[in-house]
Amino acid sequence: MDRRSFVRGIAGGVALAGGQLLLPRSILAAGLPSGALESEELYALPGKQPLIKRSFRPPNFETPVAQFSDVITPNDRFFVRWHLAAIPEIDPREWRLSVGGDAASAPFELTLEQLQRDFEHVELVAVCQCSGNRRGLSDPHVFGVQWAYGAMGNARWKGVRLKDVLAKAGISKDAVEVAFNGADSGALEATPDFVKSIPAWKAMDENTLIAWEMNGQPLPHWNGAPARIVVPGWTATYWMKQVVNIRILAQPLGGFWMAKAYRVPKGKFATVDRFTSQDTPENTPITEIVVNSLVTNVTEGQKLKAGAPLVVKGLAWDAGFGIRSVDVSVDGGRSWQSAELGADSGRYSFRPWQYVFKPARGRYVVSARATNGLGSSQTDQLIFNPAGYNNNVVQRIGVEAV
Amino acid sequence: MMKLPVMLAVVATLASAGAHADETMIRMKDGPEVTTLLANCSGCHSLDYIQMNSRFMKRASWEAEVKKMVSVMGAPVTEADAAKLVDYLTREYGVAD
Numbered sequence: 001m002d003r004r005s006f007v008r009g010i011a012g013g014v015a016l017a018g019g020q021l022l023l024p025r026s027i028l029a030a031g032l033p034s035g036a037l038e039s040e041e042l043y044a045l046p047g048k049q050p051l052i053k054r055s056f057r058p059p060n061f062e063t064p065v066a067q068f069s070d071v072i073t074p075n076d077r078f079f080v081r082w083h084l085a086a087i088p089e090i091d092p093r094e095w096r097l098s099v100g101g102d103a104a105s106a107p108f109e110l111t112l113e114q115l116q117r118d119f120e121h122v123e124l125v126a127v128c129q130c131s132g133n134r135r136g137l138s139d140p141h142v143f144g145v146q147w148a149y150g151a152m153g154n155a156r157w158k159g160v161r162l163k164d165v166l167a168k169a170g171i172s173k174d175a176v177e178v179a180f181n182g183a184d185s186g187a188l189e190a191t192p193d194f195v196k197s198i199p200a201w202k203a204m205d206e207n208t209l210i211a212w213e214m215n216g217q218p219l220p221h222w223n224g225a226p227a228r229i230v231v232p233g234w235t236a237t238y239w240m241k242q243v244v245n246i247r248i249l250a251q252p253l254g255g256f257w258m259a260k261a262y263r264v265p266k267g268k269f270a271t272v273d274r275f276t277s278q279d280t281p282e283n284t285p286i287t288e289i290v291v292n293s294l295v296t297n298v299t300e301g302q303k304l305k306a307g308a309p310l311v312v313k314g315l316a317w318d319a320g321f322g323i324r325s326v327d328v329s330v331d332g333g334r335s336w337q338s339a340e341l342g343a344d345s346g347r348y349s350f351r352p353w354q355y356v357f358k359p360a361r362g363r364y365v366v367s368a369r370a371t372n373g374l375g376s377s378q379t380d381q382l383i384f385n386p387a388g389y390n391n392n393v394v395q396r397i398g399v400e401a402v
Numbered sequence: 403m404m405k406l407p408v409m410l411a412v413v414a415t416l417a418s419a420g421a422h423a424d425e426t427m428i429r430m431k432d433g434p435e436v437t438t439l440l441a442n443c444s445g446c447h448s449l450d451y452i453q454m455n456s457r458f459m460k461r462a463s464w465e466a467e468v469k470k471m472v473s474v475m476g477a478p479v480t481e482a483d484a485a486k487l488v489d490y491l492t493r494e495y496g497v498a499d
Binding site: 034035056140146189256 | 448
């Protein structure tokens with residue numbers, strides 16, 4: 001036993017301060033790199049329930065799969081993802097949002113009170129999913145935060161339409177993109193600030209919000225208090241947390257986080273939404289969330305009781321085209337049966353589903369496959385890309401009925 | 403907006419700073435380059451970034467990551483230190499070519 005596993009051995013045997021627990025092996029996702037499995041642990045950030053720690057600083061924590069039993073992900077179980085380590089605590093009374101840019105004729109600054117008073121309030125339920133969710137399952141593995149299944153969550157967001165705020169700023173016809181900057185920064189001055197843009201047409205979409213509330217409560221600090229951008233249907237890289245600056249741009253935004261990061265090879269994914277102002281001959285920014293599903297109550301190696309019905313439960317979601325159907329297989333994909341869809345909370349929300357399965361004695365491989373309103377479905381084989389994005393490979397969960 | 407001081411005295415910082423106290427649980431594999439690692443990497447990020455990205459990176463991949471930290475993220479790492487880091491990361495957290 002090396003020193004490291006010795007330390008972990010002690011940690012597993014006694015309760016430690018700070019909410020730290022060793023993760024039971026039974027809830028580990030299969031397929032993560034060995035070093036990711038060894039370094040993960042359940043850990044509670046202030047105000048959060050224990051989540052799976054991927055990195056402490058900047059904080060990257062994912063939601064354990066078993067916590068997706070409800071269609072709404074509770075705020076204290078919602079995943080945490082930051083790129084830069086200096087994350088200020090912001091007093092909502094001190095917060096200011098400046099809106100301007102070279103394609104804005106009437107730049108202005110807002111307090112939170114003004115934002116809440118001067119614009120119509122909107123609420124919607126939407127999935128916030130990290131572009132790299134399931135990156136850790138990439139084969140071959142790729143560098144990055146080694147997420148399993150839980151770098152996502154579904155919440156009811158309350159805020160105002162971004163388009164109303166942009167209209168007040170006098171958005172011009174020349175606007176190409178709208179850029180967001182948050183209050184976070186790197187430890188070094190030289191580290192590129194995390195600034196992201198979306199196409200002007202997406203910024204003017206009536207569903208794109210500046211939100212201050214999540215599931216009826218103020219945003220948790222770790223999820224972007226006091227206000228963040230909500231871009232329903234698109235991956236979370238654009239959902240700027242702690243937003244303090246919005247710029248309406250007549251030219252595409254540059255910088256590392258746009259030009260180099262969060263890109264997918266052209267032609268590999270059948271996405272509908274295009275971000276053409278950022279295209280290069282080789283690649284294009286990630287945009288919409290690919291259709292996907294998650295089995296939430298069956299785990300690899302689980303022992304079932306032969307002859308007893310098991311209600312297989314899960315979630316399905318996509319970029320807002322709506323979930324048309326979910327099919328379940330218990331024989332490794334040879335045959336598929338329709339799952340029963342649950343309540344519809346809106347086209348950007350998780351959609352619950354269930355399938356009742358009464359196993360005879362033997363081994364089974366449980367899979368789910370969601371299809372959206374466009375007829376797009378999940379893939380059986382990984383569509384490999386260097387950053388490990390858009391992983392919607394059908395799960396294969398081995399169980400045994402005894 | 404907010405800038406933290408560069409924390410070169412990482413061990414002392416981690417021992418005293420409540421916000422990062424849990425990083426003290428991180429145990430990196432032994433090697434003559436560990437001091438170089440602490441001095442050059444821990445100022446900006448916890449070292450579990452390295453652990454979770456193992457073991458699947460070849461020397462060229464670790465080289466590219468160290469280079470990215472310098473040329474993109476602005477880490478002031480000397481060439482001599484960068485070479486030591488790549489040796490350590492490849493040996494302890496990487497795979498053979």
